Amino acid sequence: MARKLSRRGMLRATGVAGVAGLAGCTGALSGGSGMSIGVLQPVSGDLGYYGQQALWGFFSGLAYKGDTDPIEESTTGSYTVTAGDTEYELIVRDTQFSADTAQSAATDLVENEDVDMLFGTASSGAAGRVIDTVVDTAEVPFMAGPAASAGITSNEGTCSDLVFRASENTAMDARSGGKYVATETDISSVYLFGADYSFGRAVVNNYEQVLSNNGVEILGKRFVPQGYSEWDGLLQNAEDAGADGVVGGFTVSTLPQMFTSYLQGDYSYSVFGGLATQVTSQVVGQTLQQALGEPLTQEKLDNSGLGPFTTRYHWNQYDNEINSSFVDSYTSAYGVVPDLFTSGTFTAASAIVQAVEESGSTSGSDVAGALRGMTVTDTPKGENGYTFQEYNNQARSAMTVANLAPTSDEWSDSWDAAIQPGEPLATIGKGETTIPADAPGMNCSL
Template sequence: MREHLTRRRALKSLGVAGVAALAGCSEGDGTPTDGAGGDGDTGGDGDGGNGSGDGGDTAADDSDMNGTATGTASSVSGEVTIGVLQPMSGNLAYYGQQGLWGFLSGLAYKAGADPAGMVGTGETTVTVGDVDYRLLVRDTEFAADPAQSAATSLVRDDGVDMLFGCSSSSAAERVVGQVVTQAQVPFVAGPAASAAITASGDYCSDLVFRASENTAMDARSGGRYVANETDVSRVFLFGADYSFGRAVVNNYESVLQDNGVEIVGKRFVEQGYAEWDGLLDNAESAGAEGIVGGFTVTTLPNLFSSFLSGDYSYRAFGGFATQITNQVVGNTMESVLGSPLTAEKIEGSQLGPFTTRYHWNQYDNEINDAFVDSYTNTYEVVPDLFTSGTFTAASAIHQAVQASGSTEGADIAGALKGMTVADTPKGEDGYTFQEYNNQARSEMTVASPVPTSDEYADTWGASIMPGEPQARISGENATIPADSSDMNCSL
């Protein structure tokens, strides 16, 4: 039987060890990653609502027509205290906002209400049926040290039942290693996207869950599409020379080779690399029919500017990123191809199609319709790349409370194990937590960039957006299999 976790045991087990860990050196630099499917962009503007002040008490009820009251008629009552760890200030506040807004939207959907508004750091309570979710929001500053410090305080001083969040993978990994493991408190990571969180024995555990999609899912679904749905048979792989870029390249390489595509070259470069003409010429000389770039927004504009300005025979593949990266990439395309962008210009550029974890216009179902409407009405922006995963995290937590009949963290974690989440933006039963590593698998889509339509001109701040879905990759095919050499987690 699973040992019952209490706040008292969590506080006792963290104790001196947790405090001492705060003085340790940082593991990594918290480098944000997006581009071909990582955690977040670098150098984005992080507009609006950057976490100042107290969010207040916002009680959701079941009277609002924008949501669907599901699971509210239950005998379960009580309070669940969740420590929320997200970057709520600085240039990358937008990632924290996405993570938090998606989570609030998931709880609101379960309550049949609109999500709470511009919640910042502090305390906010959302009521779903007879259960109060007390959210203690803390600013991680998109770095490992503040995330660890905040997580330690939440467990030791506030006695939270569970932790949720982190947009930075290095922050999430630090929280797992220095707080979750020592305090034995459940943690739902997201949108932090490092595959290692749920694929490495250093981090995965019975207490660590993730509904949000990860870098391996980006690369494996993109590689499968290139291999099976295009005429490309020879690919050159480029990536940033650190964990994110290597993860993208390694997963693309594995899937492409397994599906008969030849890798004609690999090259890793530092972030911000600008001398692309020679490297792109090398790919042409190697006979590449396609290239993949595993980079953040610090490098993508340089790569795309050289690619668009050159005369190359191959296409460029990768992943659709967030609004911030799309703004920069769209501006780069306009500067090279001319403004305004047209569908013909974009098609002629040979950029894409790209994979996407989630964007508001990739899923057509009642849950997503309600989500898009309520999210856009509340936050004046359409749901972005990270929001489906964090919506699903909240939806899953409430479903686990109902299934376990308990508001205790250990019981919630036990119910999450192997759960198929009923209410998700990707549709009913759209995510399933894999029992071998507690990573939720879900469908991915592939779409080409198109000019942003008039319908979304005011709610999507970029000149390009994903077009209609061209292909869908099942969750089973997108995630790392249990028997893969890349899966070093067995629970």
């Protein structure tokens, strides 16, 4: 757990310049009307879309609670949204997918902008750095997301009663998709691949645990650098080992190269894992078109050996009034359908508003108190679709498993990729998706 020390004292002790006033003290208390939130997301560079969809989901959650249209921007600056009797000031900073930049931006937001709370980032490494150097030292609440490493809310070093996450994580991917593969398919042995950094290692380690616990033999695992492209030999290793399935824990920088080699080779196993964002689906779709020919058909995809895949959220996986409203307003504002990260960040905003309303306060400490154990009423996964666990402040929510499908005419104008998630094969309830309090991998006790 994080240490409980004076914010001003800790900032001085760690060499950070002192603050004029403790962050959060300017937030209105009961009867007040304003809350400031420092927002940290990458909105430039190759992975700028990750930050954009995180922002758009967050903006949409605030808009839903305020019965208004979402902010249409995805750039740095200050924005205001009114929900209920409270005006929320959002101060957006670009982290550039860098832990150093995120740390500097978070420090500035706490010191010079006196924010009541922080929200971000898309990078797990950056989120961990912000927790370690700003949240723990300044004692300012932090809503992490869409950073997905399970360790943020399960490792002792980052777990804290001030750190919350509505966004889904890699353990939830594994506990839903891995269990489905173990119990609903013929796969009995698996080879695991992942990127050699926090996200990839979290994917591999969580799949290893879940698959092993459900009787699937782990034949080997290998971590490679981001952007790795020499896949023929590694995929052949999995074939030679007798694997029925392979997991790939990668983002867009690596996954297309792996898929290309797999589709061009002659392997007897299938590849499964998590469904990705539109930017990855674009490249994977192009890879599939080149390997399988156009047009892509459901038969071609079914015979490709790819799947099944877990999805944290996609627009067509949940049928309820809140999600329908979300899809409509998001598509109208941004020209694309809600993507992988957006339900978690929508829910983050929805939860903050709910916490303000329930506590009658915009003070960061009061909002944090209201968030603990909260079941969030308004979410894209349905009413009461997310609940913050009291032992680690991670929100549990349902997950779905789906195969790939050709992008339908209905969504072709708002989903710029040749493939989309198919109809859900299964929905895993929120009570089964997160790491239990007594599990070996849970080193958090608040």
